Amino acid sequence: MIDLVWDRLKKVPSPGDPDARTQKEDAAHLVDLFRMSSESAGPVDPAYPKKMQEAIDLATKLESQLQDGQDAPEFRAALRTSCRTCHRAFRD
Protein backbone atom coordinates (compact mmCIF):
# COMPACT_ATOMS: atom_id res chain seq x y z
CA MET A 1 0.00 0.00 0.00
CA ILE A 2 2.52 2.60 1.11
CA ASP A 3 4.81 1.62 -1.75
CA LEU A 4 2.03 2.23 -4.31
CA VAL A 5 1.25 5.66 -2.89
CA TRP A 6 4.91 6.54 -2.61
CA ASP A 7 5.54 5.43 -6.18
CA ARG A 8 3.20 8.20 -7.35
CA LEU A 9 4.76 10.81 -5.05
CA LYS A 10 8.47 10.16 -5.20
CA LYS A 11 9.06 12.45 -8.16
CA VAL A 12 7.39 15.54 -9.55
CA PRO A 13 5.05 14.21 -12.27
CA SER A 14 5.08 15.83 -15.70
CA PRO A 15 1.82 17.61 -16.63
CA GLY A 16 0.44 14.81 -18.83
CA ASP A 17 1.23 12.10 -16.30
CA PRO A 18 -1.92 10.51 -14.79
CA ASP A 19 -0.11 10.62 -11.41
CA ALA A 20 -0.29 14.43 -11.59
CA ARG A 21 -4.03 14.32 -10.96
CA THR A 22 -3.88 12.43 -7.67
CA GLN A 23 -0.92 14.13 -5.96
CA LYS A 24 -2.90 15.84 -3.18
CA GLU A 25 -4.93 12.73 -2.37
CA ASP A 26 -1.79 10.62 -2.45
CA ALA A 27 0.03 12.95 -0.06
CA ALA A 28 -2.96 12.95 2.34
CA HIS A 29 -3.02 9.18 2.12
CA LEU A 30 0.69 8.95 2.92
CA VAL A 31 0.15 11.04 6.07
CA ASP A 32 -2.65 8.66 7.11
CA LEU A 33 -0.55 5.57 6.47
CA PHE A 34 2.28 6.92 8.62
CA ARG A 35 -0.17 7.91 11.36
CA MET A 36 -1.70 4.46 11.39
CA SER A 37 1.65 2.74 11.60
CA SER A 38 2.75 5.11 14.37
CA GLU A 39 -0.30 4.04 16.40
CA SER A 40 0.44 0.35 16.13
CA ALA A 41 3.31 -1.01 18.20
CA GLY A 42 6.65 -0.67 16.48
CA PRO A 43 10.22 -1.40 17.50
CA VAL A 44 10.80 -0.58 21.19
CA ASP A 45 13.84 1.58 20.47
CA PRO A 46 12.92 5.16 21.52
CA ALA A 47 14.47 6.44 18.27
CA TYR A 48 11.70 4.70 16.31
CA PRO A 49 8.68 6.86 17.28
CA LYS A 50 10.90 9.89 16.79
CA LYS A 51 11.73 8.84 13.22
CA MET A 52 8.08 8.08 12.58
CA GLN A 53 7.08 11.52 13.82
CA GLU A 54 9.64 13.10 11.48
CA ALA A 55 8.18 11.14 8.58
CA ILE A 56 4.66 12.30 9.54
CA ASP A 57 5.86 15.93 9.68
CA LEU A 58 7.51 15.67 6.27
CA ALA A 59 4.47 14.02 4.69
CA THR A 60 2.23 16.71 6.22
CA LYS A 61 4.46 19.44 4.77
CA LEU A 62 4.47 17.75 1.39
CA GLU A 63 0.68 17.60 1.50
CA SER A 64 0.29 21.29 2.36
CA GLN A 65 2.81 22.34 -0.32
CA LEU A 66 0.89 20.34 -2.91
CA GLN A 67 -2.36 21.92 -1.71
CA ASP A 68 -0.66 25.27 -2.35
CA GLY A 69 0.14 24.24 -5.90
CA GLN A 70 3.87 23.70 -5.24
CA ASP A 71 5.85 20.73 -6.57
CA ALA A 72 7.88 20.45 -3.36
CA PRO A 73 10.79 18.42 -4.73
CA GLU A 74 12.74 19.07 -1.51
CA PHE A 75 10.12 17.36 0.65
CA ARG A 76 9.96 14.42 -1.73
CA ALA A 77 13.73 14.06 -1.42
CA ALA A 78 13.62 14.40 2.38
CA LEU A 79 10.92 11.72 2.57
CA ARG A 80 12.96 9.36 0.44
CA THR A 81 15.84 9.76 2.89
CA SER A 82 13.45 9.19 5.78
CA CYS A 83 12.12 5.88 4.31
CA ARG A 84 15.68 4.71 3.74
CA THR A 85 17.20 5.67 7.07
CA CYS A 86 14.34 4.18 9.06
CA HIS A 87 14.37 0.94 7.08
CA ARG A 88 18.12 0.64 7.40
CA ALA A 89 17.86 1.02 11.17
CA PHE A 90 14.65 -0.90 11.94
CA ARG A 91 13.66 -3.20 9.14
CA ASP A 92 15.58 -6.36 8.39
Ligand code: HEC
Ligand atom coordinates in the same frame (compact mmCIF):
# COMPACT_ATOMS: atom_id res chain seq x y z
C1 HEC B 1 9.93 5.46 11.16
C2 HEC B 1 10.33 4.30 10.41
C3 HEC B 1 9.86 4.08 9.00
C4 HEC B 1 9.67 5.01 8.02
C5 HEC B 1 9.87 6.51 8.07
C6 HEC B 1 9.24 4.27 6.85
N1 HEC B 1 9.16 2.94 7.12
FE1 HEC B 1 8.58 1.47 5.83
N2 HEC B 1 8.78 0.08 7.32
C7 HEC B 1 9.25 0.33 8.57
C8 HEC B 1 9.31 -0.93 9.32
C9 HEC B 1 9.79 -1.09 10.76
C10 HEC B 1 8.85 -1.93 8.43
C11 HEC B 1 8.76 -3.46 8.73
C12 HEC B 1 7.62 -3.80 9.64
C13 HEC B 1 6.28 -3.67 9.02
O1 HEC B 1 6.05 -4.23 7.94
O2 HEC B 1 5.39 -3.03 9.64
C14 HEC B 1 8.51 -1.25 7.19
C15 HEC B 1 8.00 -1.89 6.08
C16 HEC B 1 7.76 -1.30 4.84
C17 HEC B 1 7.28 -2.01 3.66
C18 HEC B 1 6.93 -3.49 3.55
C19 HEC B 1 5.75 -3.93 4.37
C20 HEC B 1 4.49 -3.11 4.20
O3 HEC B 1 3.93 -2.74 5.26
O4 HEC B 1 4.06 -2.84 3.06
C21 HEC B 1 7.21 -1.09 2.67
C22 HEC B 1 6.76 -1.33 1.23
C23 HEC B 1 7.63 0.19 3.22
N3 HEC B 1 7.97 0.03 4.55
C24 HEC B 1 7.70 1.36 2.50
C25 HEC B 1 8.05 2.61 3.04
C26 HEC B 1 8.12 3.84 2.28
C27 HEC B 1 7.86 3.96 0.78
C28 HEC B 1 8.47 4.83 3.16
C29 HEC B 1 8.66 6.30 2.91
C30 HEC B 1 7.66 7.00 2.15
C31 HEC B 1 8.62 4.19 4.47
N4 HEC B 1 8.36 2.86 4.35
C32 HEC B 1 8.97 4.88 5.62
C33 HEC B 1 9.62 1.54 9.08
C34 HEC B 1 9.55 2.77 8.41
